[in-house]
Amino acid sequence: xxxxxxxxxxxxxxxxxxxxxxxxxxxxxxxxxxxxxxxxxxxxxxxxxxxxxxxxxxxxxxxxxxxxxxxxxxxxxxxxxxxxxxxxxxxxxxxxxxxxxx
Numbered sequence: 143x144x145x146x147x148x149x150x151x152x153x154x155x156x157x158x159x160x161x162x163x164x165x166x167x168x169x170x171x172x173x174x175x176x177x178x179x180x181x182x183x184x185x186x187x188x189x190x191x192x193x194x195x196x197x198x199x200x201x202x203x204x205x206x207x208x209x210x211x212x213x214x215x216x217x218x219x220x221x222x223x224x225x226x227x228x229x230x231x232x233x234x235x236x237x238x239x240x241x242x243x244x
Contacts, residue, residue: 145243146205148180148214151188155196155233162230166201170226174203177218179210204243211240 154162163185171183180203188198205211226234 143208143242146208146211147241147243148203148205148211149239149241150201150203150236151198151239152201152234152236153196153198154230158230158233159197162234163199165229166199170222171201174214174218174222177214179214179218180205208242 166185171185174180175183182204184202186200186202188200191198205214226236
């Protein structure tokens, strides 16, 4: 199996967009990376989307193997996702996908 791409797509309410983006860059993403289970990340803004209810972002994390991702999901993800919810509540709506890079 190849490398794993963990993609989190998030629609962010315009009222919290600047705060959310700063928090992601300065706190959340560094905390995810400190787990040591991902080799790199990127944060992207989706283009050609209806932004009337907020911009949509994709945060992508690259993982060397599925075992590392499973460790992340079981050990770290619940608490990190809860921190995100505690901070932004329903101002952000996220869905997650896991893909194999071929």
